[in-house]
Amino acid sequence: MQTLVRVLIIGLLVSCSEDPDSLKESCTGKIDLETQQFPQVWKLVKISGGMLNTETTGANMYWQETIQLNADGTFIKHREENNHASEASGTYSFALAGDQESIELTLTYSSARNLVVSCYGQLTEKYILQTKCKLVGTWTHCDGYGLYYEKL
Numbered sequence: 001m002q003t004l005v006r007v008l009i010i011g012l013l014v015s016c017s018e019d020p021d022s023l024k025e026s027c028t029g030k031i032d033l034e035t036q037q038f039p040q041v042w043k044l045v046k047i048s049g050g051m052l053n054t055e056t057t058g059a060n061m062y063w064q065e066t067i068q069l070n071a072d073g074t075f076i077k078h079r080e081e082n083n084h085a086s087e088a089s090g091t092y093s094f095a096l097a098g099d100q101e102s103i104e105l106t107l108t109y110s111s112a113r114n115l116v117v118s119c120y121g122q123l124t125e126k127y128i129l130q131t132k133c134k135l136v137g138t139w140t141h142c143d144g145y146g147l148y149y150e151k152l
Contacts, residue, residue, distance in 0.1 A: 029132070038071035040068070042069070047147060048146035048148070065077065069092055074091055075089060075092045086114065088113040089110055090108045091110075093106050103129040104127070108124050109124070117144060119139065119141060134148070135148075136149070
């Protein structure tokens with residue numbers, strides 16, 4: 001009986017696991033905003049900058065962060081830094097970036113918070129969707145950190 005249960009559990013786990021090739025395929029190709037599903041959660045996976053040619057990933061990053069985009073056009077950014085959790089919220093929008101090829105995500109915060117990473121001290125942040133699964137911050141345009149997110 002125990003052997004049968006083990007076989008069933010292993011079979012279930014294998015059948016539910018993502019095929020790396022299908023995951024890679026689902027992250028490539030043209031980004032179609034009409035078919036985006038929400039909520040979307042984007043997790044910070046890499047921070048670069050600060051010093052020339054430096055980057056940190058995973059638990060070694062200065063902070064851990066997620067951005068959740070909701071179907072109603074609102075977002076919540078959650079950050080954990082130095083054993084302290086912070087959240088900020090507001091609205092978001094998508095638009096064609098200046099190059100007319102990329103998709104730009106703009107977060108507009110409802111109030112001034114320490115989580116806003118903006119070149120001009122405003123309540124907006126801009127990100128570029130590189131693929132369906134990769135999001136990159138534009139803070140580097142003004143010597144800020146490079147922020148790289150992946151869709152969960």
